[in-house]
Amino acid sequence: MIPQEKSTQKDRLLFAPRQLFGLRLGDILKFMSSLLLPLALGVFTVIITFQQQNAAKQQRDEDRKSSELQREQEKSLEEQRYKNEALDTFIKDMGKLLKENNGFLTANRVTATLARVKTLNILRELDAQRNMRVIRFLYEANQLAEVDGHSPLDLSAAELRDMNFRRLSIIKMKITNLSLTGVFLSNATFAGVDMEYVDFATNQFDNVNFFSDYINNVSFSFTRLNNSNFSYGKFRNANFLFSSLFNVNFSFSALINTHLPSTQIEHGNFSFTQLFNVSFSSAQLDHINFSFAQFYHVDFSSCLLANISFSHARFVDVNFSSATLQNVDFSYANINYADFSSAQLLNVNFSFAILPSTNFGGTAASYVEFRRATCIAVLFSSAILSESSFRHSNIKHASFEDAKLNNVDFFRANLYKADFSGAEIEDSNLQSALSTQDALKDDETVFHDRNLLNDDQYDCNISLDNSWILQTGNVTKRMSNKSNISCQFTLQLHNERATMLQRINLSNKWDSSTWPNSRAVLRANMSDGVSMRLKGIKRNCSASAKEIL
Known part of the structure; x- marks a missing residue:
C-alpha cells in the first residue's frame, strides 16, 4: 500500500469514535440543544400554572372566610338588634303592666302569672349583660x-x-x-x-x-x-x-x-x-x-x-x-x-x-x-x-x-x-x-406519791446505811407511833447530836421541760431541836437554792 493511503486510513480510524449511529457528535449536540428550549419553557409553564392555581385557591379561601365573617357579623348585628328590641319590648310591656296595676306586678294572680312568664322567657333569650x-x-x-x-x-x-x-x-x-x-x-x-x-x-x-x-x-x-x-x-x-x-x-x-x-x-x-x-x-x-x-x-x-x-x-x-x-x-x-x-x-x-x-x-x-x-x-x-x-x-x-x-x-x-x-x-x-x-x-x-427518799423504801427493815450517810452521831430507826408505814429516826443518846445526809437525783423523776412549774414537796415531822437543811445542786455542780427548816 502506498504510504499516503495508509495515512488517510489512519485518520479515518481516529475520527470513527466521534460518530454514533452514523451521526456526528456535533449533530447530536445541536439536536439536544434544540430540545432544551421547549423543555425549559414547558417546565416554566408548569410552575407558573401551579402558582396561579395556588394563588387562585388562596383567593377563594380568603373570599370564603371574608364572606363567612361578614355573614357572622351580620348575624351578630341582627342578633344584637333582636335582643335590644326584645329587651325594649319587655321593658315597655312591664311598664304598661305596672301602670295598669298601681306599680305592683303581683297585684293579682293573672298579672303575676303574665309577668312571670314574660320575665322567664326574656331571661332565656338574652345574654348575661342584658x-x-x-x-x-x-x-x-x-x-x-x-x-x-x-x-x-x-x-x-x-x-x-x-x-x-x-x-x-x-x-x-x-x-x-x-x-x-x-x-x-x-x-x-x-x-x-x-x-x-x-x-x-x-x-x-x-x-x-x-x-x-x-x-x-x-x-x-x-x-x-x-x-x-x-x-x-x-x-x-x-x-x-x-x-x-x-x-x-x-x-x-x-x-x-x-x-x-x-x-x-x-x-x-x-x-x-x-x-x-x-x-x-x-x-x-x-x-x-x-x-x-x-x-x-x-x-x-x-x-x-x-x-x-x-x-x-x-x-x-x-x-x-x-x-x-x-x-x-x-x-x-x-x-x-x-x-x-x-x-x-x-x-x-x-x-x-x-x-x-x-x-x-x-x-x-x-x-x-x-x-x-x-x-x-x-x-x-x-x-x-x-x-x-x-x-x-x-x-x-x-x-x-x-x-x-x-x-x-x-x-x-x-x-x-x-x-x-x-x-x-x-x-x-x-x-x-x-x-x-x-x-x-x-x-x-x-393514793400517795412514792417517797423520793430511800427509793420508796421507808420501812424499818431497811438498813440506815443503804440510803443515808451518817456523818456524825448514832441514830436508830423505829416505827412511828402515828403510822405503821413510816419510820422515824431517833438518837441513841439524847444528849448527843447527829448529822445525816441523803442525795436525791430529781433529773430522772420527771421531764422538767414538760412540767416547767413542777416542784418536789418535802413533808416531815420533826421534834424540838431538829433542823433540816435543803440544798439544790445543778448539773454543773453549782448550788441553785439553799433552805434551812
Whole structure:
C-alpha cells in the first residue's frame, strides 16, 4: 500500500469514535440543544400554572372566610338588634303592666302569672349583660321585694349565668331588700357587695363569688352551694338552715349570730374564721378545716363531724353534746368550758390541747389521744374510755367518777387529787403515772406519791446505811407511833447530836421541760431541836437554792 493511503486510513480510524449511529457528535449536540428550549419553557409553564392555581385557591379561601365573617357579623348585628328590641319590648310591656296595676306586678294572680312568664322567657333569650338589665329593672321597680304587703315577683326556675350582681344597684356595691329565690345562678359574682335583707332561699349556686361581702340578714336556707367563695366576708344574722354546701371557702371570715343548723357541709375551709353565737346543731360536716379558727358560744350539739381539723383553734363555751366525732383533730387547741357530754368520740386527737373545766361526762370514747394535754378539772364522770392515752398529761383535779376505763394509758400523767371513786380501773393502770398524790378511789382509798427518799423504801427493815450517810452521831430507826408505814429516826443518846445526809437525783423523776412549774414537796415531822437543811445542786455542780427548816 502506498504510504499516503495508509495515512488517510489512519485518520479515518481516529475520527470513527466521534460518530454514533452514523451521526456526528456535533449533530447530536445541536439536536439536544434544540430540545432544551421547549423543555425549559414547558417546565416554566408548569410552575407558573401551579402558582396561579395556588394563588387562585388562596383567593377563594380568603373570599370564603371574608364572606363567612361578614355573614357572622351580620348575624351578630341582627342578633344584637333582636335582643335590644326584645329587651325594649319587655321593658315597655312591664311598664304598661305596672301602670295598669298601681306599680305592683303581683297585684293579682293573672298579672303575676303574665309577668312571670314574660320575665322567664326574656331571661332565656338574652345574654348575661342584658339579663342583668332585666333584673336591675325589676329590682329598681321594687318588684323583687315585699312592698306594702305585695309579694315579690316569682322568678323561680330561672337560670342566670355569668351575672355580675355588683352592677345591680344604682348605689354601687350595695343590695338591700332583694328576693331572688328558687333560681339557678352559675358563674355569678357578688364580690365586695354589701347585702342586707336579701332572700336567696332554695337557690342553687355554682361557682359563685361572695368574696369580702358584708352579709346582714340574708337567707340561704334550703340552698345548694357548689364551689362558692365566702372568704374574708362578714356575716351577721345570716341563715343557712337545711342548706347543702360543697367545696366552700369561709376562710378569714367573721360569722356573728349565724345559723347553720341541719346543714350539710363537705370539703369546706373555715380556717382563721371568727364565729360568735353560731349554730351548727344537727349538721353534718365532713372534711372541714377549722384550724386557727376562734369559736365563742358556738353550738355543735347532735352534729356528725368526720375528718375535721380544729388544730390550734380557740373555743370558749362551745357545745358538742350528743355529737358524733370521728377522725377529728383538736391538737394544740385551747378549749375553755366546752361541753362534750354524751358525745361519741372515735379517733379524736387532743394532743397538746388545753381543756380546763371541759365536760366529757357520759362520753363514749375510743382511741382518743390526750397526749401532753392540759386537762385540769376536766369531768369524765360516767364516761366510757377505751384504748385511749393520757401520756404526760396534766389531769389534776379531774373527775373520773363512775367512769369505765379500759386499757387507758396514764404513763407519766399528773393525777394530783383526781377522783376515781366508783370508776372501773385497775390500780396497776395508775402506777405508771407521774403523780397520784391525794387521788381518790372508792370513796376511801387515797393514793400517795412514792417517797423520793430511800427509793420508796421507808420501812424499818431497811438498813440506815443503804440510803443515808451518817456523818456524825448514832441514830436508830423505829416505827412511828402515828403510822405503821413510816419510820422515824431517833438518837441513841439524847444528849448527843447527829448529822445525816441523803442525795436525791430529781433529773430522772420527771421531764422538767414538760412540767416547767413542777416542784418536789418535802413533808416531815420533826421534834424540838431538829433542823433540816435543803440544798439544790445543778448539773454543773453549782448550788441553785439553799433552805434551812
